[in-house]
Amino acid sequence: MYRFFYARGVTRMGFPWRFVTRLVRARDPLRRGRLPLVLLIGTCLVAVTAAMSGAATTPPGLRFAQVGHWVANPSLGMIFHVNGAARTVDAQAAITGMESESQVVQGDTSGYVVGRSRIIEFGKSNLSVEQTLTPPTGERPVAIEAKGGPYLVYREAGSVVRLGDTPATIPAGRLLGQPVTTPDGTLWLHRTDSNVLCHLAPKADRVSCPATAPRGHPGALTVVDKQAVFVDTETDTMSPVADDGLGRPTRIGVDLPPTAQVADADVSGRVAILDPAARRIHLVDATGLGTDRAAAAPVSVSLPDGTYSAPTASRSSVVLLDLRHNTVLTYDGAGRQQQVTAMPPETGEPRLTRGEDERVYVEGAEGRHVLVVDHDGGIGVVPVTGSTPPTPSPTLVAPPTEPSRGPEQPPTASRQPPGEPDRATAPTEQRPPAAGSRTGAPNQPTPARKPLPASPPGMPPGLKATANGANLVVTWSAAAANGATVSGYQVAWTPTSGSGGGSATRPGSARSMTITGLTRGTAYRITVSAQNSAGRGTPATAQATVPPPPRSVTVSRGRATTYQDLCDAPDCAFMRVVMTGFRPNTNYSIKPHSDEWPNYNPGATLRTDAKGNLTFQDFPFDDVGQHVWVTVDGLESNHFLWRAG
Structure with a gap:
């Protein structure tokens, strides 16, 4: 496999500026020789954790059975x-x-x-x-x-x-x-x-x-x-x-x-x-x-x-x-x-x-x-x-x-057509009518009955999960107590596909929780259930997606180099390219450009890491005073002014 390398310069014999075209062997991105590829792995969270004490890891594939x-x-x-x-x-x-x-x-x-x-x-x-x-x-x-x-x-x-x-x-x-x-x-x-x-x-x-x-x-x-x-x-x-x-x-x-x-x-x-x-x-x-x-x-x-x-x-x-x-x-x-x-x-x-x-x-x-x-x-x-x-x-x-x-x-x-109402009547607890009561006779006294024993709380109404950057903010309203004080809320989250997730317990007065350490670009299923002395009640369920990070590509000056007789230090150096927020483990074609010579190099195809990031140094350049940049998957980087080395 070969790659054409284009450079602008002056010959050692003093000839005028001209194009010099050489056919050079393309370099495997994993074996660069004199032009090594440097990968910078960004810092990221690997384990999913909760934002407060009491958080626990959810076993892979865990799913809560629907109750009621x-x-x-x-x-x-x-x-x-x-x-x-x-x-x-x-x-x-x-x-x-x-x-x-x-x-x-x-x-x-x-x-x-x-x-x-x-x-x-x-x-x-x-x-x-x-x-x-x-x-x-x-x-x-x-x-x-x-x-x-x-x-x-x-x-x-x-x-x-x-x-x-x-x-x-x-x-x-x-x-x-x-x-x-x-x-x-x-x-x-x-x-x-x-x-x-x-x-x-x-x-x-x-x-x-x-x-x-x-x-x-x-x-x-x-x-x-x-x-x-x-x-x-x-x-x-x-x-x-x-x-x-x-x-x-x-x-x-x-x-x-x-x-x-x-x-x-x-x-x-x-x-x-x-x-x-x-x-x-x-x-x-x-x-x-x-x-x-x-x-x-x-x-x-x-x-x-x-x-x-x-x-x-x-x-x-x-x-x-x-x-x-x-x-x-x-x-x-x-x-x-x-x-x-x-x-x-x-x-x-x-x-x-x-x-x-x-x-x-x-x-x-x-x-x-x-x-x-x-x-x-x-x-x-x-x-x-x-x-x-x-x-x-x-x-x-x-x-x-x-x-x-x-x-x-x-x-x-x-x-749902816009403008139509889309909210239900608020969830309410229903109790069987008292023995002997009749519809349409509100003034008729009803016999006294024994108090019902406490039962697990109702389903927490109004559950919402909203993305906030790389976190999910979960909110809910108070669950029906059903005869015993609500002592706590169990919050659990798990990806809709794949492994990971966790759970945490919040006090009975809590109405919200922020879940951190989630994977960008992943949909999560969130359940919230109330607990009292009689047991745990029916969980409310919501689903939300943590949005992927915004894509960015940045160009700066890399380390100095000399490339045969076409590009000489100290003005000659690699372009340093940093890509973040792209699809993980995906090949991308990166194309370099400059003001005067927009197609001076055919570029390279490289692969992002498991987090969708890639950092490398390539595309030697020595033309002081020009701007250089790269394009990748329709995204254009900053225009970097090339200065003397």
Whole structure:
């Protein structure tokens, strides 16, 4: 490889000024010979630390599971956040344009009100509408909250809409069975017409189908521990699903009908399978799945007379919904009944949802009540109509959209029109109405009731994270105490991709914090949760990006040099170039210029370091009185006046 070197000067014999052109061998930037490259590594922070005592490093890949559940009440035009641990409503917001039968699903930083013709995204930290998406079809989807999601599975159309940080609409094949997710956020799908088993990994843009069940065999997917499993109701077996196909089958030990319905996850190593015609539930052993060990005998439980929906699993309970009698039943992994609770009457069919907090939430069809099934099978009723009429304004206003019926078409977004209100009613704590109270009788005395025990605080409202140079300033408002003084706030931050992050505890009186030591150009997810004597409450979540440093390139005089007979010291010296704020580990073409000879040297291509910086000395020059400068990636440096050496 060769480089032309141009210089202006006078020959030793006294000839007039002229150009002298030489063909010289180009120099490897890492092996400069007489023109070495000097790299100056700028000082920078490597470890992410907090600005106050009590800060801790967050393990790589740490992500906080979403707690609680959002529910829509279309008749009120309201959405409510149900704190599953406290069994209370700790936030609410009004939304204009909410469709009937809407459901709400949440991701790390946003929630989504899902209707048949529009999906309204709102920020969880400020409860303001961010955009409206158009779903691929008018079908009512299966909504799943999981790492990498949330997901909307349109089973008839065969499309998956992934919301959150990497939104996409992904074809998955028509006629899908009930989807499930493994703890790593992988969505598993069963194409019921072909028995092909597929999965969609977090951030993947297409499904992969590693296994096929025997053609014509009915069955369903479930999850045992961290493993996707196919339950074959034809052969009465369970087989783990791996990247190279179905694993070794394990006999279930009970004859299942083709209509059997399978729970989405195991409970204490047993998978719940409902025989709807026989009104029996079978708890089959899955602890030896994929091994030579024979499964333990199944536990079969006769159910009361009724019509049951597919079973759902909480952390340690099987949850059943009797649609005929509108009751919720829970059983432990050994088949012992834990609780039976009636669903308050509403028009329509209730809906069961397994939250990321491993609780099951049973929503009334009108969104006026939620039954919370806790980890131990206990059931609590949470009214979500509010104890007082909702404030009519301000409201979250969803921009109108037109439905799109194309199952292969990605969701399209429209932003909030300027001038429309974008703030929700302030988050308020909701309490169930006192026993015996009636709407419309404000003067009627209510019986005294025992004070409620303290519960974890509500979600801190108004969370904001704002970039200030290389730092993030986090602010929030006071969380609802829920019967015990808020003793502190836990603030945590982690990059949306990659490792790093940290956490810190602030006192209960704190309303802000500055996070320092962050990486420029990186997006961070920030969570703030309140703590009291009853525990830690639902975290508020926000996202912000630390802006990259401004790019700059500076030229000055470097060390003196002599380059053959073209450039002689002391007037001859290298140009010293300092570049900061560029893309890390990237090759850039640097081109030198001067007043009289703008193209005197073809330049060099060099690589920035891991911080996007580069310092080097090159491009010998000796023409006193001229200005020199460099250009790189469209940026021009200062013009440096060359003086005698």
